[in-house]
Amino acid sequence: MLKFVLLCALAAASRADVAEEEDVLVLKKSNFDEALRAHPHLLVEFYAPWCGHCKALAPEYAKAAGMLKAEGSDIRLAKVDATEESDLAQEFGVRGYPTIKFFKGGAKDSPKEYSAGRQAEDIVNWLKKRTGPAATTLTEVTQAESLIADSEVAVVAFFKDVESDGAKAFVQAAEAVDDIPFAITSADGVFSKFEVSKDSVILFKKFDEGRNTFEGELSKESLLSFIKANQLPLVIEFTEQTAPKIFGGEIKSHILMFVPKASSDFQEKMDQFKKAAEGFKGKILFIFIDSEIDDNQRILEFFGLKKEECPAVRLITLEDEMTKYKPDTTEITAENIISFCTAFTDGKLKPHLMSQDIPEDWDKSPVKVLVGKNFEEVAFDPAKNVFVEFYAPWCGHCKQLAPIWDQLGEQYKGSSDIVVAKMDSTANEIESVKVHSFPTLKFFPAGDERKVIDYNGERTLDGFTKFLESGGKEGGAPAGDDEEDEGEDLDLSEVEEDDSDGEGHDEL
Numbered sequence: 001m002l003k004f005v006l007l008c009a010l011a012a013a014s015r016a017d018v019a020e021e022e023d024v025l026v027l028k029k030s031n032f033d034e035a036l037r038a039h040p041h042l043l044v045e046f047y048a049p050w051c052g053h054c055k056a057l058a059p060e061y062a063k064a065a066g067m068l069k070a071e072g073s074d075i076r077l078a079k080v081d082a083t084e085e086s087d088l089a090q091e092f093g094v095r096g097y098p099t100i101k102f103f104k105g106g107a108k109d110s111p112k113e114y115s116a117g118r119q120a121e122d123i124v125n126w127l128k129k130r131t132g133p134a135a136t137t138l139t140e141v142t143q144a145e146s147l148i149a150d151s152e153v154a155v156v157a158f159f160k161d162v163e164s165d166g167a168k169a170f171v172q173a174a175e176a177v178d179d180i181p182f183a184i185t186s187a188d189g190v191f192s193k194f195e196v197s198k199d200s201v202i203l204f205k206k207f208d209e210g211r212n213t214f215e216g217e218l219s220k221e222s223l224l225s226f227i228k229a230n231q232l233p234l235v236i237e238f239t240e241q242t243a244p245k246i247f248g249g250e251i252k253s254h255i256l257m258f259v260p261k262a263s264s265d266f267q268e269k270m271d272q273f274k275k276a277a278e279g280f281k282g283k284i285l286f287i288f289i290d291s292e293i294d295d296n297q298r299i300l301e302f303f304g305l306k307k308e309e310c311p312a313v314r315l316i317t318l319e320d321e322m323t324k325y326k327p328d329t330t331e332i333t334a335e336n337i338i339s340f341c342t343a344f345t346d347g348k349l350k351p352h353l354m355s356q357d358i359p360e361d362w363d364k365s366p367v368k369v370l371v372g373k374n375f376e377e378v379a380f381d382p383a384k385n386v387f388v389e390f391y392a393p394w395c396g397h398c399k400q401l402a403p404i405w406d407q408l409g410e411q412y413k414g415s416s417d418i419v420v421a422k423m424d425s426t427a428n429e430i431e432s433v434k435v436h437s438f439p440t441l442k443f444f445p446a447g448d449e450r451k452v453i454d455y456n457g458e459r460t461l462d463g464f465t466k467f468l469e470s471g472g473k474e475g476g477a478p479a480g481d482d483e484e485d486e487g488e489d490l491d492l493s494e495v496e497e498d499d500s501d502g503e504g505h506d507e508l
Contacts, residue, residue: 018073022062025078029088033108041075041131042116043123046082046089051097056118056240057376063120067387070129075127085376102130102166116179117244121152124177127179133175135170137162138185141193147183150206153231153273155203157184158196166218170201173223179245182230207233229282238289238296251285252318255341259311261290269332276337284315284341298394301426304354313337314346314352322434326352353429366409369423371429378421379444385418386444387455387468390425395438401459408464417446418468443472 010045018035019026025043036042045061047054050058067075082089083098092101092111100114116126131430137159138144148154149388155174159167165400174182185191201214201223212230218223236242238256246254257273259266270288277286289309300306303314303324311332326432327328327340344351355372362369370378370388379386389405409420431454441455450487457463457475467475471505 002069021079023065023077024495026077027078027080027085027088027346029085029171032088034102035078036106036108039076039078040075040105041127043075043077043127044101044103044111045077046077046078046092046094046097046099048097053240056099057098058239060118060120061123064127067120067124071294075131077123102127104130115248117241117248117252119241121150122179124245125151125181128181129178135171135184138190139184139187141187141189144183144185144190144193147181151181151204152207153180153203153205155180155182155201155227156194156196157182158186158191158194158200158202159184160199164199166199169218170222170223172220173227176220176224177227180227194372196243201226201231205230225282232285234277234281235270235286235288238287238299241294245272246285246287247318249285251282253283253315253344254285254287254318255313255315255337256303256311257286257288257311258291258303258305259288259332260292260307262292263311272332272334273337273499276333276341279338280345281343285347291361304427312461313340315340315349323351323428324353325349351431353431354427355429356424356427366413366420368409368419370421370423370428372430375423375428375430376432378419380450381419381446382448383417383446384444385446385468385471387418387420387464388442388444389422390433390435390438390440390442391422392438393424394426398439401439404459404461404464411461412463412468443467445472 006223011446014459018038025035025039028167033483044186045054047057061079068075068077080088080508082094082099092099101397102114103111110345112130114123115127129221134146136143137480138147138156144156147156155177157167157170161167163290164238170182170184191197196202201218203212203226205211211266212222212226214226216226232245232249236246238246238311241504259269261299263269263322273286273288277284289299291300291305291307291312297307300310303312305312305314312330313327313332315327317323325340325344327336329336337438353372358371358374359369368378377382379388387408389398391401405420405422412418412420425438425440432450441452443455445451445453453472454466455475457467463475467473
């Protein structure tokens with residue numbers, strides 16, 4: 001009996017070690033396993049105290065934790081300071097902040113990456129979809145009213161026979177969407193309350209029309225297309241909170257209007273933009289960005305814009321190869337925007353590539369300065385081996401690399417066939433070279449093949465020297481072979497530094 005009491009006391013003490021801050025469990029290596037055993041459904045955020053995205057997420061994350069706790073849910077939210085608990089961060093492959101993983105059934109292996117938005121409602125909806133039925137069954141009017149009132153977007157299926165083929169297609173669609181609540185009902189009272197007289201699928205939302213009714217043949221694919229086209233506002237503002245919805249969605253063609261929100265003609269511009277958006281629903285996402293907000297300045301820079309040049313419109317595709325487009329006119333009218341978007345969807349637009357003017361002294365220093373206008377001529381010179389750093393002026397890792405890169409240039413300044421160069425990729429773009437993170441280092445060996453080799457070795461003078469002396473073999477890989485070195489796709493959100501490895505890179 002004494003032994004049993006001691007064991008119980010030890011177990012209780014262990015559980016007591018899992019502290020809470022605003023309903024969020026605070027985990028360390030010492031209590032992580034215990035937390036997994038105690039909570040079968042556990043969402044864990046790996047964060048860094050200095051990370052801007054983590055600070056922005058914190059109040060919404062705590063709010064979500066409180067919402068679930070108040071419901072008596074067995075789903076809990078937790079956090080780990082990855083800068084203090086480096087062993088845990090390494091164990092779960094944390095390479096940037098915040099990283100959010102969902103652990104189910106107390107198992108540490110193969111946690112699921114969190115993939116929805118960063119508002120409390122998004123977090124709660126995603127977790128409920130992961131732990132319960134894909135579509136909640138509604139039997140009472142009050143249930144339906146609460147679901148719609150509590151959700152920015154909710155999809156409700158009205159089927160007299162919930163075992164019909166249409167109902168089954170609806171459930172399949174529900175299983176494929178993480179961040180929106182789905183429900184199904186056959187209750188006459190719910191049909192009557194929402195003035196539904198026949199089998200229907202309705203998307204309820206707190207913006208634009210308020211509700212959209214699906215039309216057409218019911219199938220998983222057609223329902224998903226309907227949801228994709230209607231789940232976001234016709235025009236959505238880019239913010240820290242909306243960024244995951246914007247860039248995590250299926251619509252990869254985005255038109256952006258940069259406009260000061262405080263300007264006297266803001267609403268006039270918005271009305272024109274919104275009018276144009278109506279004809280491209282589900283095809284092009286219409287986004288506006290407040291050009292006066294400090295956090296948005298790097299996005300303007302990415303498009304080669306300055307605050308004084310706004311209002312302005314740009315279009316970008318986020319497919320495998322990201323491409324930008326610029327309209328011929330600066331006048332923002334519905335007619336002009338419709339014409340611009342139509343030319344894009346018809347494949348009649350040419351990409352817009354930024355370039356600075358060629359500096360008069362571009363080749364006077366040991367490290368040559370490349371811009372869009374002289375890049376092809378220098379980098380693909382068949383008689384030269386050209387090693388290029390693609391950098392961003394604000395990039396911390398680029399600043400750390402700068403003195404080493406200058407030393408490398410000095411070392412080869414007298415070479416007849418090796419050129420060390422650099423290019424500001426925030427102001428210059430090359431159609432043949434896509435840069436996804438900073439710094440990116442690429443080698444263009446001599447010859448007529450226009451071959452490109454990514455540098456993946458140590459960022460040291462010795463590492464660079466061995467790479468060049470080996471002709472790009474020691475520390476190199478064919479361009480595109482190394483995902484980690486390429487970095488993640490640009491999502492136009494605020495830059496965060498990835499300091500979890502010794503090298504690191506800055507990503508947009």
